[in-house]
Amino acid sequence: MTGNLLKPEKKARPRLRLDAASRALLRRFVVDWVWPRRWELGWTLFLTACLAAVTGGYPAVIKKSFDMLMGNQQGALPFVLTAIVGITIARATLLFAQAIATNRFILRLTSDMQKLAFRHLISADFARLSRETPGRLMSRLTNDIGFVQGAMMAALNSIFRDTFSVIALVIAMLYLDWAMTLVVLSVYPLAALPVAAISQRLRRVAKQTQSGLGDMTSLLAEKLAGARLIKSFQLENYAADRLDNSFEQIYGLKMKSVRTRARMDPILEVLGGIAIAGVVGFAYLRISTGISTVGDFMGFITALLMAAQPIRALGNLAGRLQEGLAAAESFYGLIDEMPTIGDKPDAKRLSVSKGQISFRGVGFAYDAASEERAVHDVTLDVPGGSTVALVGRSGAGKSTIINLVPRLFDVTEGQILIDGQDVRDVTLSSLRDQIAIVSQDITLFDDTIEANIALGRLGASSEDIIEAAKAAAAHDFIMGLPQGYQTMIGDRGSRLSGGQRQRVALARAILKDAPILLLDEATSALDNESEQLVQEALAKFTRTRTTLVIAHRLSTIQNADMICVMDGGRIVELGKHFELIDRNGPYARLNRSAHGPQTMIVN
Numbered sequence: 001m002t003g004n005l006l007k008p009e010k011k012a013r014p015r016l017r018l019d020a021a022s023r024a025l026l027r028r029f030v031v032d033w034v035w036p037r038r039w040e041l042g043w044t045l046f047l048t049a050c051l052a053a054v055t056g057g058y059p060a061v062i063k064k065s066f067d068m069l070m071g072n073q074q075g076a077l078p079f080v081l082t083a084i085v086g087i088t089i090a091r092a093t094l095l096f097a098q099a100i101a102t103n104r105f106i107l108r109l110t111s112d113m114q115k116l117a118f119r120h121l122i123s124a125d126f127a128r129l130s131r132e133t134p135g136r137l138m139s140r141l142t143n144d145i146g147f148v149q150g151a152m153m154a155a156l157n158s159i160f161r162d163t164f165s166v167i168a169l170v171i172a173m174l175y176l177d178w179a180m181t182l183v184v185l186s187v188y189p190l191a192a193l194p195v196a197a198i199s200q201r202l203r204r205v206a207k208q209t210q211s212g213l214g215d216m217t218s219l220l221a222e223k224l225a226g227a228r229l230i231k232s233f234q235l236e237n238y239a240a241d242r243l244d245n246s247f248e249q250i251y252g253l254k255m256k257s258v259r260t261r262a263r264m265d266p267i268l269e270v271l272g273g274i275a276i277a278g279v280v281g282f283a284y285l286r287i288s289t290g291i292s293t294v295g296d297f298m299g300f301i302t303a304l305l306m307a308a309q310p311i312r313a314l315g316n317l318a319g320r321l322q323e324g325l326a327a328a329e330s331f332y333g334l335i336d337e338m339p340t341i342g343d344k345p346d347a348k349r350l351s352v353s354k355g356q357i358s359f360r361g362v363g364f365a366y367d368a369a370s371e372e373r374a375v376h377d378v379t380l381d382v383p384g385g386s387t388v389a390l391v392g393r394s395g396a397g398k399s400t401i402i403n404l405v406p407r408l409f410d411v412t413e414g415q416i417l418i419d420g421q422d423v424r425d426v427t428l429s430s431l432r433d434q435i436a437i438v439s440q441d442i443t444l445f446d447d448t449i450e451a452n453i454a455l456g457r458l459g460a461s462s463e464d465i466i467e468a469a470k471a472a473a474a475h476d477f478i479m480g481l482p483q484g485y486q487t488m489i490g491d492r493g494s495r496l497s498g499g500q501r502q503r504v505a506l507a508r509a510i511l512k513d514a515p516i517l518l519l520d521e522a523t524s525a526l527d528n529e530s531e532q533l534v535q536e537a538l539a540k541f542t543r544t545r546t547t548l549v550i551a552h553r554l555s556t557i558q559n560a561d562m563i564c565v566m567d568g569g570r571i572v573e574l575g576k577h578f579e580l581i582d583r584n585g586p587y588a589r590l591n592r593s594a595h596g597p598q599t600m601i602v603n
């Protein structure tokens with residue numbers, strides 16, 4: 001898609017008509033989003049038409065007023081004043097109602113787009129979500145949809161309000177003086193070509209700006225989230241410089257768009273001036289020869305001046321539309337991406353009896369196109385109810401193995417079976433229902449401790465939450481906090497210590513009460529005393545569950561029913577602690593390199 005986006009548009013003669021792809025995009029947008037809200041749109045258009053009709057009546061009232069006043073008609077003044085005030089009040093009321101109706105229509109529509117885009121995005125593959133930074137994705141849901149909003153606002157105001165107003169005013173002008181109207185109408189079509197050229201350029205700038213805004217949001221989110229690093233390494237200037245560059249780039253792009261768009265106004269202004277000069281000269285001739293009255297002329301000029309603003313807005317519309325189309329393209333790019341990890345048409349629910357996990361010749365590459373495998377030919381049976389510890393140096397492939405079980409990624413080769421069922425043949429929801437995972441990077445939300453634990457099983461009772469916290473040796477520290485379970489823990493749990501965060505995450509996994517438990521260094525941040533408490537609690541909990549645990553503490557590893565030693569993505573040794581020590585192989589070497597009595601450093 002980007003290839004197409006970036007391809008310089010060929011230097012064809014600028015046309016006001018949209019190209020085929022843009023027309024298809026526009027049609028799709030109308031069918032998906034505008035058509036379902038057609039009644040709201042109808043109401044908005046009705047108000048718009050009323051507004052245009054009243055606007056068109058304005059010059060007629062002015063003409064009538066002047067004619068009556070110039071003709072010294074009896075009682076003219078009260079009529080004139082009442083008519084002017086009346087039409088002004090009607091216009092003001094309609095302006096208000098039309099603005100509310102238009103905005104409600106557009107804001108509802110775009111917030112529905114945001115809801116759909118977010119639902120789609122959050123259901124996308126983990127690999128897809130990790131491919132783009134959260135900031136960039138945020139930008140697509142906020143900035144890009146903001147452009148669609150702007151374009152729709154311009155389109156509704158211009159296509160309908162301004163077009164209706166212009167039509168009504170032209171009718172009024174034709175009624176007042178058709179010959180003079182033809183003089184005016186002959187001037188404006190001259191604007192078509194420059195307006196088309198400018199709007200095409202704006203589409204290109206809009207794409208660059210939207211991409212630049214994504215980069216900027218991404219950088220901003222990353223740098224603000226990295227506040228701890230930035231403070232401790234004194235990287236304030238580095239971060240500010242990176243953002244300065246990005247702000248400058250956005251400034252440059254926005255100015256480019258402003259400059260391009262600003263070219264439209266002088267063109268339309270000059271044409272307006274020519275039209276008015278033509279009208280004044282023409283009117284002089286007609287009034288002096290008695291064909292027209294001063295009233296006709298004043299009414300005509302009022303209509304012309306009133307038409308200037310909507311005509312200008314129509315001129316600018318092409319550019320706004322192009323910006324909106326660029327954003328709509330990005331929106332559809334997002335929601336058209338289909339997840340590759342999903343349910344097969346005949347997928348059944350996973351039925352867990354013993355909870356045995358079997359890896360059969362499993363290979364996995366993060367980059368499907370590359371030969372490089374993070375995991376090679378892994379064959380391993382984790383009997384139901386047992387605990388298997390994965391150990392090995394950093395980068396050995398342990399986390400990858402764990403992530404393959406709940407299908408965060410799909411295996412590239414081989415298969416993973418749970419009680420004999422290939423994880424790819426069962427429904428994703430039933431698979432993930434049966435698995436509780438505590439990963440290396442603990443995710444906590446800025447909410448209460450209770451709410452964070454409850455994410456394990458939405459709707460769990462307070463008693464169950466407390467039970468789970470006790471099982472994760474978290475209850476005591478939680479009760480020591482000022483508001484206990486109701487304590488707000490800050491962004492990503494920033495008000496808790498590393499060990500406390502791990503225990504909250506463990507409590508969440510325990511609350512899920514799933515038959516399969518995957519622990520990726522779940523207790524690495526605990527002090528020895530807490531670790532022992534957690535181990536005791538976990539020992540009870542894991543007795544009836546199949547547990548795959550990545551650990552680097554000797555105590556955790558020793559408790560496992562089996563130890564699986566990995567190196568370079570392969571299993572290099574398998575056995576119990578003392579067997580492996582006796583074998584004097586890779587495990588024994590890892591163990592010898594351990595520092596201190598408690599910790600076996602394998603990372």
Ligand SMILES: Nc1ncnc2c1ncn2[C@@H]1O[C@H](COP(=O)(O)OP(=O)(O)OP(=O)(O)O)[C@@H](O)[C@H]1O
Nearest residue numbers: 366367374392393394395396397398399400401603
């Ligand atoms: N998202 C990713 N994209 C590309 N390569 C990755 C990704 N995650 C991990 N890898 C690579 O896969 C290999 C195995 O990584 P993995 O995280 O499974 O190792 P690990 O044994 O869990 O290491 P650690 O103990 O340090 O967490 C490494 O070479 C790593 O660089």
